[in-house]
Amino acid sequence: MADATRLRPFQPGDEPFLTDICVRTAASGEDATGQLPDDSLWANIYALPYAARHPDLTFVVTDDRDEPIGYVLGTDDTDAFERWFAAEYWPAVAHRWPERGNAEDEVDLSAEQAKEARLVGIASGIGSHASPHATRYPAHLHIDLLPQAQGSGWGRKLIDALADALRERGVPGIHLGVGVNNANAIAFYQHLGFVPLNDDSTALGYDLTVAE
Known part of the structure; x- marks a missing residue:
């Protein structure tokens, strides 16, 4: 599979795969299948809206059947x-x-x-106040990889693809949120150059204006 795995832009028809990936990584990177009466709620908050509004800022890693096994997606303007x-x-x-x-x-x-009720409450509250990090880091992202796409550098490649697209739009920075118990993810992002934006490193930011 390694030789056939590739990164490509999102295309219509990828949505069921985004949903599956989102659910299978929603528990701080672990499988959250069965944790909700309707598992697709995860993706309707954290994945599908981004692909709907910003398909050009959505990138996927695919297997040898061209089926997504990982993604990065985001927005160039969090408040909007x-x-x-x-x-x-x-x-x-x-x-x-x-x-x-x-x-x-x-x-x-x-x-x-x-x-489910807590997640619905989160969804219902989105847009009720401005993001505290959006002035300096107006973009934000979500990235998830199934186990078969992990450990081969695809996470970095996905973030690089999104970062390049955001730089082309003149976006100065990007931020993301991480679960407080997801130490591996926090370490991964810091290794890529993200810096903590709060005391427990659950919010991280990346300066897109710095030359690589």
Whole structure:
């Protein structure tokens, strides 16, 4: 597979693969299948909206069947993206995840329903306030790789592809968020040149104006 693996731009029809990759890496890089009543919620927050709004900023790594096994996707303007998400994307899909009550009420909700309610709350809150990092680092990204695409440099190549596309647009910086328990991811991003933007390194930024 290594010889046939390649990086290419996103193309229509990749969406089911983006959904699968997102779900299978949603638990701090581990498989989150079955953690929600409808696993596709993960992708409808963290993957599919980006491919819908910015297909030209979405890149995938594919296997020997040209099926995506990893991706990077993002936006060049975090605040504009989040306003669009709140006004257009989320209202069009939110009916699939009806309100279940208080996400903290474990008496009436199963563990899966409670997790879903918390994620729906996150989605519903996107766009309600400006990102604290968007002035200096207006772009942001999400990157996920299935195990068969890991450890071969594809993560760096995906980020480089997105960074090059953002530089062409004159974007000065990009940021991302990492789970507090995902030490491997934090170390990976810092190795690539991302710098911590908060005390626990769960927010990291990359200066796109520095020559490589």
